[in-house]
Amino acid sequence: MAEPVRLLIVCLGNICRSPVAEGVMRARIATSTLAGRIELDSAGTGDWHIGEPPDRRAIANAAEHGVDIAGLRARQLALSDYHDFDWLLCADRANLRDVRARAPGGARAGSALLLDWSGLAHEGEVPDPYTGGPAQFEHVFQLLDRAADGVIARLRREYPFLTR
Template sequence: MARPVGILMVCLGNICRSPMAEGVLRARLIEAGLGEQVRVDSAATGSSHIGHPPDERAIACALKHGIDISAQRARRLALEDFDEFDVILCADRTILHDARIRKPRISHAQVELLLEWSGVGKKDVPDPYYGNARDFEQAFRLVDAAANGIVERVRQGRL
């Protein structure tokens, strides 16, 4: 069997959007029977929450949809990630800019906007951190739509 494709989800703190995106993508891939073909992880461009679990509101939102992200721990985007992952998907344009600046010239990793790359649209996943449960639900719906788009890309071999 070929090496699994590596997809890394990235947001600012790795406690809201990217952990939900990691969890929902992993779940959708498993549901589609594609879990062995893709390796999924998440990271942050910032360092404020390194080692922390996801925000309790993100955990509750994901759990409401049957996805447990409570075991995840925030980590920072590392130079090695640009070698270890084929696709690095960023929650918003600021994160995309930061990730592209960090990308080594010799890296072949695609660094893209999550919703655009997955076919959802040319928009950002709003950061729900300073919001309420409704904001987390909105972010979840967007990353779930992105996960479904990514599953379709995997099915079609468009990675």
């Protein structure tokens, strides 16, 4: 069996956008033909929330959609991630700049905006809902839900060995 494709979703603190993206993608992939062939994780560029669970509002919003992210814990992007993952998919341009600026020589992981990579370039960036309310968390969930469909489609298209 071929090596799994490894995706790391990156945002600022790893408590709102990236854990929701990880949770949604895990749920979608688990019920697809890609189950067991994709490895997912999430990280933040900042270190403020290391070891903490996702924001309670993100947990509640994801749960409303049947996605459980309560067991996830925040971590900071590590140099090893550039070698351990195939793609570092970033929530916004600031995260993408930080990810690229920190890349060590010989890094194998590609880096891109999550929405661009998933085929939703017209949506731009995933906004940070941290200072917002329920409507902002719902908007982010809906964006990431659509992005998960695009990620699965791209994986099937670009990694055909995953579907054999």
